[in-house]
Amino acid sequence: MNWIGRYVAQIRLFLPESNRSDVAEEIASLLHEQVEDRERQLGRKLEQQEMLELLKSFGHPFKVAAAYRGGGSLISESLFPLYALVIRYLVIILLALYAVSVTGYYLSGREETWLQFRIGDFLDIGLFYFALTTIGFHLADRYLHTRDWLVDWDPQRLPAENARREPLFSSAVAVFFLLAWLVILSQVPVAHSVDVLLGEGDNRLYTFVLWLKLQVLITLPVYIWLMFQPHWTTVKHLLIMIADSVVIVGALICLSIDGDAFSRVMTQIAPDFQPSISAAVLTNWILGLWILVLAWDVVTCALKIRQEWGKGMPDASPGN
């Protein structure tokens, strides 16, 4: 029995094609050398058991082939902590989305779907994003020279020790409610057009909903970003200011729209709605209050930015 041939053939199976024959030939040659050397020492041919022990000491074919392939990893050690963090937050975000969707289905009375919504879909989506994230990190690791990036860094761009930080729980809750808010806003059957946005549809509700959606779309990434980099920075404050200002502009446009138009629209959406002058006045008050609250938030953000610049730490984020 050609034990060496049999052993090497098994190793070949697991070797990369590029140097399969070359490595296999070398291993066979090394094994023959070893056998001949042993036989010279013993002054006789090796017995079968001795030959098998020699092969066993060389290592399991799979282990030997793996050693020749090199110990490549999907995600490098230096990038792994960030990868683990992203996966952790991905799970939190997906769970939040799942909870919002299930609640949405339940509240909308679509029992037939909410009950089954859908652990299977959730797993599919989860596995899809898990795979996507893993592949993304692997490609970044391989082609974006992340090790250079981890070596060439500036300590000055690290977050200041006393930078204001948003607790993870608070960011996660914000993400959850923003998603829930988006789902609620999406229930309003509004056309996404510039005309509606500028109030030309004579429809306060539709116009305001569009501006609110814009606000969510700006605010949501900020809080997702805060989950990964919990310190507040000038850029993050500015984004919140922009999001608030967007709604202020929307509210002002709505105030310029005839309040009775709102009542007419409400009658279409909810037939029981009783239009009255007071409804128009009420919406004026609500919009006015909304503007005041958001204006206060804009001023607060501006003061925080000023405070940060005053401390000499204008922006702490490595990504900014």
Add this chain to the structure above:
Amino acid sequence: MPDRVEAMRLELRRGVIALAVLRVLEQEHYGYSLRKLLLEAGLDIEEGTLYPLVRRLESHGLLRSRWTVAEGRRRRYYQLSGEGRAVVADLRQEWQVLNGAIACIEENM
């Protein structure tokens, strides 16, 4: 030996073995003669570790190799490349620094 200690031992040996292999291959050798030389020097390295390591060092450009027929058998011979010589010089210096540091620590303990 507990796994953790074994892992540390392997980690410690890994770099030293590479240096030893590069040093021996300042002269041309084939795999089996390399292993015997290291064994004589007191370094018993499993074949499944040594031969792939030699290949990796070659793929990093530190060794060059050639197939040749000697004593009626085809053998692949390895020897340090120009780049490998520079790396060996650096590593030997590093080894001396580490050795000196450990000796110094031992003396002061």
